[in-house]
Amino acid sequence: MRPIKFRLWNRPLNKMQKVSFLQFWGRGVGLLTSTGDHYQLDPKQGELMQFTGVKDENGREIYEGDIVQTYEIDDDGRPINAVVKYEDHLAGFTLTNEYQGVWRRLDNDYPVIGNIYENPELLEARHD
Numbered sequence: 001m002r003p004i005k006f007r008l009w010n011r012p013l014n015k016m017q018k019v020s021f022l023q024f025w026g027r028g029v030g031l032l033t034s035t036g037d038h039y040q041l042d043p044k045q046g047e048l049m050q051f052t053g054v055k056d057e058n059g060r061e062i063y064e065g066d067i068v069q070t071y072e073i074d075d076d077g078r079p080i081n082a083v084v085k086y087e088d089h090l091a092g093f094t095l096t097n098e099y100q101g102v103w104r105r106l107d108n109d110y111p112v113i114g115n116i117y118e119n120p121e122l123l124e125a126r127h128d
Contacts, residue, residue, distance in 0.1 A: 004050070007019055011047070068082055
């Protein structure tokens with residue numbers, strides 16, 4: 001059984017935070033971060049991301065929104081990066097890169113190289 005953990009992209013602070021406690025009510029979320037900060041957030045102010053239950057090859061926890069480097073290579077011989085997403089119809093986590101045509105279940109310990117909020121350029125189409 002995997003631990004249920006979350007982290008938060010806090011839009012007003014432009015910062016990723018680990019979440020220690022969550023409370024849902026009405027249209028908002030109350031949470032306590034691992035640094036002891038307490039927030040009451042409207043869903044527009046933050047994005048919750050769940051731990052996948054998988055760690056990367058360096059022991060780092062993989063969360064929704066992380067960007068991983070797959071073991072596939074593109075036509076120029078460079079590794080293909082993909083974002084971790086939860087797919088409702090699969091009830092599981094997948095790797096996706098629309099530019100490179102990648103879509104598969106998260107089934108390996110791919111190295112985390114960033115996330116979609118702090119490093120969106122890692123998913124951009126390459127034109128060089």
